[in-house]
Amino acid sequence: xETLLNPSKTPNLFIPKTHxxxxxxxxxxxxxxxxxxxxxxPLSITITCKxxxxxxxxxxxxxxxxxxxxxxxxPELSNEEIKAKPKGGGKAWGVIKKFPKRVLxxxxxxxxxxxxxxxxxxxxALGTAIDxxxxxxxxxxKYPEENPIFGxxxxxxxxxxxxxxxxxxxxxxxxLILLGTSLMACTYTTQIPLVKVARRWSFLQSADSxxxxxxxxxxxxxxxxxxxxxxxxxxxxxxxxxPSLYAFKGLAGRFAPIGVHLAMLxxxxxxxxxxxxxxRGSVTVPQGLNFVMGDVLGPTGFLSTPTEAxxxxxxxNKFYMDYYDSGEVSQFHTDLSLxxxxxxxxxxxxxxxxxxxxxxxxxxxxxxWSFSALQILKDGEGPFNLAMAPLTxxxxxxxxxxxxxxxxxxxxxxxxxxxxxxDLQSIVLYDKQGKFAGVRRPNSKLPIEIDxxxxxxxxxxxxxxxxxxxxxxxxxxxxxxxxxxxxxxxxYLSHAQIWALQDGTTVIVGGKTxxxxxxxxxxxNRLLDQVPEIVESSISKxxxxxxx
Amino acid sequence: xxxxTLEHILTHISFSVISIVITIHFLTLFLLVDEVVGLYDxxxxxxxxxxxxxxxxxxxxxxxxxxxxxxxxxxxLIFLSWGFSLxxxxxxxxxxxRKNNLSAITAPSVIFTQGFTTSGLLTKMHQSAxxxxxxxxxxxxxxxxxxVLGYAALLCGSLLSVALLVITFRKAIKIIGENNNFSFxxxxxxxxxxxxxxxxxxxxxxSKNYYRYQLTxxxxxxxxxxxxxxxxxLTVRILLGAVWANEAWGSYCNWDPKETWAFITWTVFAIYxxxxxxxxxxxxxxxxxxxxxxxxxxxxxxxxxxxxIGLHSYGSFTLN
Numbered sequence: 001x002e003t004l005l006n007p008s009k010t011p012n013l014f015i016p017k018t019h020x021x022x023x024x025x026x027x028x029x030x031x032x033x034x035x036x037x038x039x040x041x042p043l044s045i046t047i048t049c050k051x052x053x054x055x056x057x058x059x060x061x062x063x064x065x066x067x068x069x070x071x072x073x074x075p076e077l078s079n080e081e082i083k084a085k086p087k088g089g090g091k092a093w094g095v096i097k098k099f100p101k102r103v104l105x106x107x108x109x110x111x112x113x114x115x116x117x118x119x120x121x122x123x124x125a126l127g128t129a130i131d132x133x134x135x136x137x138x139x140x141x142k143y144p145e146e147n148p149i150f151g152x153x154x155x156x157x158x159x160x161x162x163x164x165x166x167x168x169x170x171x172x173x174x175x176l177i178l179l180g181t182s183l184m185a186c187t188y189t190t191q192i193p194l195v196k197v198a199r200r201w202s203f204l205q206s207a208d209s210x211x212x213x214x215x216x217x218x219x220x221x222x223x224x225x226x227x228x229x230x231x232x233x234x235x236x237x238x239x240x241x242x243p244s245l246y247a248f249k250g251l252a253g254r255f256a257p258i259g260v261h262l263a264m265l266x267x268x269x270x271x272x273x274x275x276x277x278x279x280r281g282s283v284t285v286p287q288g289l290n291f292v293m294g295d296v297l298g299p300t301g302f303l304s305t306p307t308e309a310x311x312x313x314x315x316x317n318k319f320y321m322d323y324y325d326s327g328e329v330s331q332f333h334t335d336l337s338l339x340x341x342x343x344x345x346x347x348x349x350x351x352x353x354x355x356x357x358x359x360x361x362x363x364x365x366x367x368x369w370s371f372s373a374l375q376i377l378k379d380g381e382g383p384f385n386l387a388m389a390p391l392t393x394x395x396x397x398x399x400x401x402x403x404x405x406x407x408x409x410x411x412x413x414x415x416x417x418x419x420x421x422x423d424l425q426s427i428v429l430y431d432k433q434g435k436f437a438g439v440r441r442p443n444s445k446l447p448i449e450i451d452x453x454x455x456x457x458x459x460x461x462x463x464x465x466x467x468x469x470x471x472x473x474x475x476x477x478x479x480x481x482x483x484x485x486x487x488x489x490x491x492y493l494s495h496a497q498i499w500a501l502q503d504g505t506t507v508i509v510g511g512k513t514x515x516x517x518x519x520x521x522x523x524x525n526r527l528l529d530q531v532p533e534i535v536e537s538s539i540s541k542x543x544x545x546x547x548x
Numbered sequence: 549x550x551x552x553t554l555e556h557i558l559t560h561i562s563f564s565v566i567s568i569v570i571t572i573h574f575l576t577l578f579l580l581v582d583e584v585v586g587l588y589d590x591x592x593x594x595x596x597x598x599x600x601x602x603x604x605x606x607x608x609x610x611x612x613x614x615x616x617x618x619x620x621x622x623x624x625l626i627f628l629s630w631g632f633s634l635x636x637x638x639x640x641x642x643x644x645x646r647k648n649n650l651s652a653i654t655a656p657s658v659i660f661t662q663g664f665t666t667s668g669l670l671t672k673m674h675q676s677a678x679x680x681x682x683x684x685x686x687x688x689x690x691x692x693x694x695x696v697l698g699y700a701a702l703l704c705g706s707l708l709s710v711a712l713l714v715i716t717f718r719k720a721i722k723i724i725g726e727n728n729n730f731s732f733x734x735x736x737x738x739x740x741x742x743x744x745x746x747x748x749x750x751x752x753x754x755s756k757n758y759y760r761y762q763l764t765x766x767x768x769x770x771x772x773x774x775x776x777x778x779x780x781x782l783t784v785r786i787l788l789g790a791v792w793a794n795e796a797w798g799s800y801c802n803w804d805p806k807e808t809w810a811f812i813t814w815t816v817f818a819i820y821x822x823x824x825x826x827x828x829x830x831x832x833x834x835x836x837x838x839x840x841x842x843x844x845x846x847x848x849x850x851x852x853x854x855x856x857i858g859l860h861s862y863g864s865f866t867l868n
Contacts (some may be wrong), residue, residue, distance in 0.1 A: 114819050121815040128852075167803045205682045271801065280798075354796050366800045469798045477800060481787040490784050492776060518769050 104185045113182045119175050127166030139164060167277075180268050185396045195254050203244040204499040204510070213499065213510030215521050221534045224502040227509065230530050231498065234374050241501035253495040253515060259487030263480050270476030278471040279362075286372035286463035290315045293362060296468055307470070309360025312346070313339045319369065319464040321424055329423055334464040351466075355364030361470050368465025371400040374419060374427065377456040378404070385461070388421070398422065404543060406432060406453055417450050424460040496520065505534070551612035555605060563603035571593040599633040606630060618692040619854060627693070631700030635774070691792055694785035695810075701778030702817065702845055708771035709838035710835060714763050716832060771838060772824065779817050786810050809848035816841045 013177045106112070131138070139155040162169030204210050221225070224245050228238045236247040281296035294310035317335040324330045331352050338347040338359055349357045357364040371388040378384060388400040405416040415432040429437045429448060437450045442460045451454075494515030501508045509528065572591045606626060607675040617623045789807065790800035801807070820837040 001825065110822060110825070114822055117815050117819050117822075121812045124808050124812050124815075126807050127803070132803075356795065356798075357663065363798065365796070467798045471799075474794065474800070478791070485784055485787060488780055492780075 021132050053542075064392065104189055110186075112177070113186060116175060116179045116182060120172075120179060123166065126163060127172070130163050130166070132164060132166060134164060136164075176268070180207065180265060181275075183261050183265060187258055191258045191261070201239055201246055203239075203241055203246050204501065205244060206502055207503055207508045210499050210501055210508050210510035214512040214517075215524055216508070216510040217524070217528055219507040219509060219528060219531055221505055222507045222531050223534060224500055224507055226534075227500055227507055227528075227531050229407050230527055234527055236498065243500075245498075245500040247498040247500075248496060250493040250495045252490050253493035253505065256487045256491030256493070256518050259483060260491055263483035263487055265480075266483065267477055267480035270473040270478075270480055272473070273303070273476060274471050274473030277303035277305075277473065278469065279304055279306070280467075280469050282367070282465065282467045284368065284370050284463050284465045285314075285316045287316055287319045287461050293468060297362075297470065307361060309362055311341050312359065312362075314364070315339065316464055318350075319462045321369070321462075323423070323425060327425075332369055332464075334366055336364070361472075363471075365467045365469070366464065367467045370463045370465060371398075371421060371424070372461045372463040374402055374421070374457065375459040375461060376404070377458055379454050383458050386419070391420070404455070406451060417453065417455065421460065427457055427460065429455065494520075498524075507531075550718060551608055555608045556607065558605040562563055562598050564603065565594050565598045565601065569598070572802070574693045595636055595640070597632065599630075599637050602626065602630045602633055616689045616693075618689070618696070624692065624696055628700055631697050634697075635704055657805050691788040694781050694788060698778050698781030698785050699845060699849060701774050701781060702813075702841065703778075705771045705773075705775035706838045706842035706845070707777055708767050708774065709835035710842060711836045712771065713832065713839060715760060715764055715767070716835075728844040768835070771835070774822065775817060775820065775838060775841075779814075779821070782810075782814055782817065788802065788813055805852045806848070809844070809852055813844050813848050816844055 143155040236249045238247040279297040322331040373385040386402040391399040401420045418430040496513040498511035794800040823834045
């Protein structure tokens with residue numbers, strides 16, 4: 001942290017060399033100008049000075065001019081900070097102009113925002129308690145009118161308010177939109193002015209106003225410039241003008257809450273885009289067959305427009321599963337080839353559950369699987385494909401079965417050989433009476449003799465369950481996620497401001513911070529202890545531990 | 549084979565040490581021994597031993613099963629008790645000088661979580677199970693570890709807020725804190741608040757109001773800091789979960805119960821922070837919100853798993 005004191009062209013103004021936060025300032029727009037419409041202070045002095053920075057990446061060599069406004073007191077934070085509209089037009093225009101201001105004032109009310117957040121939370125909780133997406137008869141049964149829960153909650157409530165599809169119902173979405181507008185209003189009216197105030201450099205000229213700060217102290221026999229050096233060593237940005245000093249640290253902590261709000265708005269906007277502009281579809285394709293993407297994908301909202309990539313044909317080359325030693329399934333794989341309209345193979349990839357395929361904005365996920373058919377040889381004839389039907393589906397545990405007719409097919413009491421399978425690696429066979437006959441693996445090609453019929457399991461043909469999706473909102477949402485994570489972390493930086501005034505030989509110091517209020521006095525005391533005491537008689541002794 | 553025996557040994561050691569530590573805490577309460585400092589040191593050493601035991605337990609499970617030890621409810625509970633002991637260790641190392649109230653919350657939390665997991669309720673789940681296909685991903689480590697650490701931090705913070713509330717409304721509730729009788733029919737929370745109350749009574753017999761104010765201020769500050777940390781973890785966990793869901797299932801927002809309740813938890817703690825920005829509502833009101841957050845975390849963690857539905861059904865179990 002090598003910050004040096006560098007006298008610039010203007011005398012009595014020490015402008016130190018900068019570190020990371022400074023370039024941000026130099027590009028910003030300093031608002032308090034005497035001729036602007038929202039500066040109402042009666043007396044203001046503008047000083048223009050030139051600053052050279054050593055780390056000016058964007059402005060090498062150019063001189064940036066800044067304006068510093070010296071005021072008599074700290075600038076007031078008032079509702080006048082809301083952008084004053086230019087005075088024009090007649091009275092009706094004035095009333096219309098006032099309306100947004102009032103709406104803004106109402107929307108940015110904090111208790112309202114808190115109430116909205118509670119409502120959103122409550123609705124979401126209700127959405128998990130009530131089963132979603134069922135048919136109306138289900139709700140008639142579950143919340144009957146004859147026996148209402150809590151005395152009033154019947155199916156009428158559920159269906160009219162849209163609680164059966166809570167997360168796309170107007171009530172929920174309306175509350176979310178209201179929350180979004182509250183966020184925007186709050187950012188505009190409260191946070192931006194706070195930032196403007198925080199960024200203004202104001203020197204406090206009277207000792208009383210310094211003493212009124214949250215933390216204040218008096219250092220006898222000290223000099224302000226020594227304090228400035230110590231503070232710079234501790235990472236503060238220090239500005240000295242004559243006897244008064246102003247230092248701050250951690251301004252990013254003031255910007256970050258705005259960043260949090262903006263990130264949340266970005267996420268909401270991206271989510272809205274996803275909800276209205278994406279395509280979704282799912283398909284179960286037996287091994288060896290094809291499908292065209294456009295046939296499978298269906299739009300979800302009014303902004304969905306198909307792209308050229310929808311004409312791609314997908315061919316399932318192979319579907320197979322990996323197993324643990326215990327026999328449980330460990331992973332599903334599908335080998336896919338993509339062909340464009342001319343039949344040329346544009347992509348070939350093997351998907352698995354956490355590893356989707358991406359092509360032309362469309363993503364294909366492995367989400368499901370099924371057993372399509374069992375290929376067998378019966379008494380040397382065949383191969384016959386027996387379609388497998390799902391018997392019980394319990395999450396990842398599935399059971400498929402098929403039935404091979406044996407004997408007299410015309411009689412009313414048909415009998416046959418049943419074959420059951422949980423996965424593609426072993427088939428369990430049962431005879432005509434339903435007794436267990438044996439287990440065969442498709443690759444083994446070992447025949448099994450059941451009731452006089454010789455069966456050879458040739459192959460187990462699986463089908464791959466694929467979900468296709470295209471989602472234009474994802475980049476916005478991901479950007480919002482990253483920004484949210486970053487700005488949440490940054491918003492914990494505390495913004496500390498310190499003022500000091502040289503009064504004869506004593507220095508009066510005052511400061512305040514917005515976050516780490518408990519540690520601030522300790523940190524201040526530590527820093528102030530390092531300020532050297534000026535001994536009258538001889539040269540001022542500087543102790544060795546000046547910050548650096 | 550050696551790993552499973554090692555695991556057993558470590559589990560039993562950690563449980564026994566924890567029991568000894570809590571016994572020491574009881575003794576200091578009951579007998580009001582004056583060499584509290586010496587006992588305090590040994591209880592702190594006991595916590596250090598526990599921390600290392602639980603770490604060893606987790607590492608052993610990791611090596612033995614080949615996957616990061618966070619695939620089902622039992623493992624996540626062990627991880628949770630590790631999280632509590634980690635918070636305890638960090639606060640102990642950072643503030644060596646003085647006893648802090650945080651230890652009153654973290655130590656019993658570790659005990660009870662550890663005790664619950666190793667108790668008979670979940671014996672079926674002790675052996676490490678194989679990982680389902682959807683869980684075999686790098687995201688598992690990041691997402692679930694953030695989740696459990698976030699839970700640990702938020703639970704600590706919420707408990708501190710509950711303690712604050714109880715102390716503030718002590719007269720209204722009339723807890724039996726004056727004498728040292730307390731029965732286990734009260735919950736764990738009451739116990740800890742009584743401990744703080746009893747400490748208050750025994751050490752600061754005069755100027756009760758002033759010291760109570762000091763205590764509430766300290767609790768408030770600690771609660772704020774811990775909840776801030778937990779909030780960061782919670783945010784990161786929700787966002788990582790959404791990104792992982794997008795990679796695996798095709799959509800970053802499926803509104804399944806676990807995700808929804810995670811979002812509700814996030815909203816409630818965001819309300820906590822908002823109530824603190826306005827200094828009128830600071831103090832008691834924010835503590836109320838944090839206490840609500842405590843209940844909601846348990847619903848999110850256990851309640852949803854009891855339902856056993858939705859895409860997050862890996863952690864489900866049924867009480868029998």
